[in-house]
Structures are given as structure tokens and as C-alpha cells.
Amino acid sequence: PSTPIEEIVASVYAEVLGVERVGADDDFFALGGNSLLATQVAARIGAALDARVPVRVIFEAATVAGLATKVEQHAGSGGRKALVAGPRPDRIPLSLAQQRMWFLNQFDPASSVYNIPAAIRLTGDLDVAALRQAVADLVARHEILRTIYPQTPDGPVQQVLAADEVPIGLAPARVDAADLSAAVTAVVAAGFDVTSEVPFRVELFEVASANADDPTEHVLAFVAHHISSDGWSMGPLTRDLVLAYEARSRGEAPAMAPLPVQYADYSLWQREVLGSESDPNSLISQQAEYWRGTLAALPDELPLPVDRPRPAQASYRGATFAFDIDADLHAGLEQLAQRHNSTLFMVVHAALAVLLARLSGTSDIAIGTPVAGRGEAELDDLIGMFVNTLVLRTEVEPGTPFDALLAEVRRTDVAAFGHADLPFERLVELLDPVRSAARHPLFQVMLVLQNMVQATLELPGLTVSGIDPQVSAAKFDLQITLAEQPGAQGLSVVIGYATDLFDESTVRNFASRFRRILTSIVADATAVVGDIDVLAPGERDQVLSAWNAPGAWVPGATLPDVIAEQAWLRPDAVAIRFGDTSLTFGQLQSRANRVARALIAQGAGPESVVAVAVSRTEELPVALLGVLTAGAAYLPIDTTYPVQRLEFMLGDAAPVCVLTTADERDAVPAGELPVVVLADAQDYSDAPVGDADRVAPLRPDNLAYVIYTSGSTGVPKGVGVAHRNVM
Secondary structure (H helix, E strand, O other), X not given: OOOHHHHHHHHHHHHHHOOOXXXXXXXXXXXXXXXXHHHHHHHHHHHHHOOOOOOHHHHHOOEHXXXXXXXXXXXXXXXXXXXXXXXXXXOEEOOHHXXXXXXXXXXXXXXXXXXXXXXXEEEEOOOHHHHHHHHHHHHHHOHHHHEEOOEEOOEEEEEEOOHHHOOOOOOOEEEEHHHHXXXXXXXXXXXXXXXXXXXXXXXXXXXXXXXOOOOOEEEEEEEEEOOOOOHHHHHHHHHHHHHHHHHHHOOOOOOOOOOOOOHHHHHHHHHHHHOOOOOOOOHHHHHHHHHHHHOOOOOOOOOOOOOOOOOOOOOOEEEEEEXXXXXXXXXXXXXXXXXXXXXXXXXXXXXXXXXXXXXXXXXXXXXXXXXXXXXXXXXXXOXXXXXXXXXXXXXXXXXXXXXXXHHHHHHHHHHHHOOOOOOHHHHHHHHOOOOOOOOOOOOOEEEEEEOOOXXXXXXXOEEEEEEOOOOOEOOOOEEEEEEEOHHHOOEEEEEEEEOOOOOHHHHHHHXXXXXXXXXXXXXXXXXXXXXXXXXXXXXXXXXXXXXXXXXXXXXXXXXXXXXXXXXHHOOOOEEEEEOOEEEEHHHHHHHHHHHHHXXXXXXXOOOOEEEEEOOOOOHHHHHHHHHHHHOOEEEEOOOOOOHHHHHHHHHHHOOOEEEEXXXXXXXXXXXXXXXXXXXXXXXOOOOOOOOOOOOOOOOOOOEEEEEEEOOOOOOOEEEEEEHHHHO
């Protein structure tokens, strides 16, 4: 580096990426940088220059010299408040991220969904007294581990307890090896009431052994509630515990530099930095405006193919499916990212969006992703709840080449990372989506790319190994977590899934299709996303031969049968969406049953036709299903067509009646035909309609609908389609 600003950029690169030397031509992403670390770089360069540096500039110019030129214009612009410890008010508010954790906790204090568990096996000569003192040192060092959140007339507040108010027993509880897993699970799966209970718990178990010559074995289990910690916090927690134990085992107090700030200081700083929502020029107002526009009219739910209907309230029970991406495919994905000025995360995000679009049959794909929220250097060594969640929305059109989709994903992700200060919890309040205890708001699929150095625990005189606490809570329908293997030799992938919805075989199928998409885009980044083959070898032939064998059909099935089956299997799932209005399968079937009974009263039934003149709103599928449920065939009528064409169609098809709305009734040249208005069907029962209710039994060979083509002579030509053909 040859200029002061280049020196600052190089120094920040080295600090964040953990490299010794950085030259003026070195590229941030080539050195191992990624989307999430870019936010740290932007914050730290901004701190050095007393400015707010947009994260997008790192993607625009990633070399030291190029970025220095970009950020020079921001130097000295001010507007950045330093994070320092200062005076505290009598009532310390929660951080914005903590607020939602608090409300979720009070909704169900016994729930362990937001517990962060860990367990380690300690084999050898454990100094229990030193370990107890080390845990006490940890709690004394980090106020957040001794903070409770009582309710007050002004709302919940942070109440920091004195270190000696937090009891730390750690008397080893002796357990048999066969009972160890259950004992650990009991510790980490128990809930917290954060209004009165410190959200941090630690227990020590001594594992009984039949062989007196075996080395002594202990298991340390600890768990923190998400209101007090996040995944990144495991790094400073582990490091501080190791340093304290090493010192205490020597009979010394740990010599650690004091933390520059505590979490309470961060909470106050965050609110001051974000400003007031009543100020249109504040950071929080500007970012709220961005997210309102970006996520406007976002669908409430991604309709993935599930094995079971979504329950009215999620149980949060989950399981995981793991697989690996080999080193060659990993290298191909990295090279693809470099060629398109993107990151590995962006490539994986685009590929996952393609998978979800193909699985759901929709194009509007929202995926959540966590960001560390630790841009300021003062937060590096602090335990706390800093992580934020971003909603990445992508339009996946089947005819788009993958490289074009990747470019759009890059723009989306860079913009999102540049507006990552608004807490997700506040975003949910601002957008106010339809709330449901059955699903996560705004998105149901989470993508995580692990970029943290895994914490290691090395204690004197002990062999240390990790233990899976066997707690698989599912906050989302699906969570796809990728982590680079040591030496970047491949990726490990874990898919967490809600067992309310999915079987392992289904998730294994998802994983297989995801891998095929990744392989396809590495082979050809210009591939049209709708043409990417997601079927396994032989699967296409198997499906086509089964579905298209001569005479093959769904036995005994008619259109109203299959819709009624869905209404029975998943009555609360959304079936119809129009603007801000949605109908569940149960509501659709109930309304259609009323319409069917009104039509049956007019003589409609199998082999008769009902003309349907209803605009493309949520009432149209109700009308069509009502006709089918009555057993009749529907004839769609578009009232914008010339009257002469409509009169010909009505005369030629000879419907028994016309089904329409009050607004469109006068536009239909019905003549002497009876007219049924949808609103009048409310007077009929919504009980299920069967053959006993119809004028005749409904069979697969009966007509389902009649459609008119233009006809080769210019005269409309009617075509009848039976249920068997549709099925």
C-alpha cells in the first residue's frame, strides 16, 4: 500500500481475514472474503475514516487500491457514532433483536426452540474447582450471562445482576454411560423464563465406568437462550473459558484485557445509531423504506411439496439430513463465483432459489439468511445476541439463463447486506404479514453459509471432544447449512427440516435435486433455469412410462374428488391467492359446496353444462369448482367478447343455466336461461356433496368442461373434455 487510505484498507483486510500481508493489488474475495465479512470490512474502514462506508463498494472494487479510491470520497464525512461504554439510564432497554426473543419466550417459557446448546466430553484429570472458578470468571466477564429481563410498566428491561448473585454449583452428577444422552438433553432442552431466570445454564456430569483403571470422564453441558447469545458467541465463550481454566488450574486469576463494552452499552448505542422512525432521515427510517418496497406483496407461504398438511401450530420438532459436496464441485462453484464477480454464497443462493422455484411451481422466492451483526471491532470478543436475519427475494423465471439470474441475485444480496441494520423483528412488525403459529413469518427456508472459524477447546491435562446434544428444533420448514471442509476440500451440507411436514426420504430427494442443479450450473452457467434437469437418471422414463401407458389414469378420480381430498388432508393450506385475499382448501371447498347445491337446484348435473361468467378473482375458482362438484361441466364465458360470439356459444352449448356475479349479470346475453348469482348461493348448505345429492352419479367419463376455439372457418368450435382426460 502506498497511500494512508490504502494502508487502512490493507490493515482491515488482514485483521478480518486473518492474513499476515496484504498488497495493494490483493483482492478481498480472492483472499477468502465473503458477503458476510464484507459488512465487517465496511464498518471498520468507516470507523477509521469517520464515515459510513456502503458495503456495496467492496463488491464494486475489491482490491486494496480500488477500494481505497472508492472510499476516499467518504473519508471524514462523519455521521458515525463510536461504540463506547458510557452512562446508563436507570432502565436499560432491550436491543431490537432481543425484543422478539423476549416476546417469543413469554409466549412459551418452557420451549427450547431458541436454546443454543453445547456439550463437551472431558477425559483425564479434570480440576473441578478450577472449572467452577473458570465458569464464574466467564459470567463475571460477560454481563449478558447474568442479565434478566423483567417486565416493567415501560416494557421489558435489562437488569444486570452482580456476579455473586448467579449460583454456579458444578458439583459433578454421576450418571451411567447409557443414561448420559438423556441427562444432557434434559439440561439443554429445558426452557428459561427470562423475566426471572438468568438465560445461561451449565451442568457437569461424571460418567460412571465399570473399569477403575479407565481415565476419569466428565461431560460439561451448557446452554444459553438466544436472547443472550448467538452462534458467533461460541468463539469468545470458548476462548475465555479456556484462558480462565488454564489460569485457575495454576492457582492464578485469569489475566484477560477488560472488554471495551458490554451488551447493555451496545443496546443503547444501537438505538442511537438507528435513530427514530419518526425522523424520515434516520437510518432506521431509510432502511425500513427500502424493505417495504423490496418485500411488498410478498406471498405469505412458499408452497413446497410436503408429506403432511401443515398443522395449525408448529411443534418445532425437527431432524437433519447431511451430505457432502466433493472438492471438485466445490472448486467449480468457487470458480463460477469468481468469473461472475460474485461469492460462493451468491452462487448457492441462486441455485437454491432455482430448486425452490422448481419444487413449488412458483417464481417469487424468499429465502432467509443470518448476518453476524458484528461490524464494529468492539464486538469481536463479546457474547451477545447480535445476529440479524435478512430476507432475500428473487424472481425466478423459467426462461432466464442461470448467469443472468446470478447477476440479479448478486444485486439483491448486495443491496440486502447494505440494509442489514434494521432488525428482522422490527421488519416483521412494519410489514405486518398475516401471522400464523404454523409457519415462520416472511420466509420458511433459511440458507446459512458457515464462515466462522470453528472454536476449539484445549484444556491442560484433558482430552476434549464434542458431543451432539441431540436437540433438533426446527424454526423453519427447511434450513440448508453449508460449511467449508478444512483446506477448502469440499463442503458439508446439513438440511434441517420440520418433521411436521417432511419425511427424511423427501428431504433426501430435495438434496439430490439440489446437487444436480449445482453440477449443472458449474458445467454450463448459461443454462436456462427451467431446462436444468432435476430428475435422477431413469426417473424421467419411469414417470413418463407410468403416466402415459395406454389406458393409464387415476382410478375412479374426478376433479372434485382430488380437490375434496386436499380439503380433507390440509384444510388450512392456502389454495387460492388473489391480491391480498387468500382462500384455504377448506374455505374453497365449503364455498364450492354451496354453489354446487344452488346449481343442482337448477337441474345441473353430469353431462349438462353451466356457463360461468366470473372475472379472474378468488370467486372464479369457487364458481368452477362449484360446477364440477354439482357434477356438471363448466363453459367459461368472457364478457369482454363480442355479444354475437357469446350468443353463439350459449346457443350451441345449451347450458342449463348461467353462473355469474351481480356485477357481471347484465353483461351476459342470457336470454331465457336461468341465472344463478354467486352471492345467492350463501343460502345453501356447505355440507359435502356426493352422488346421492346429485341428479345422477358422477363418473370419470363425464364432461368436466367445454371450451370454444376460434374454429378453422371462423365459427367458434366447442371441444368437450372429460374428467378422465384431465386426470
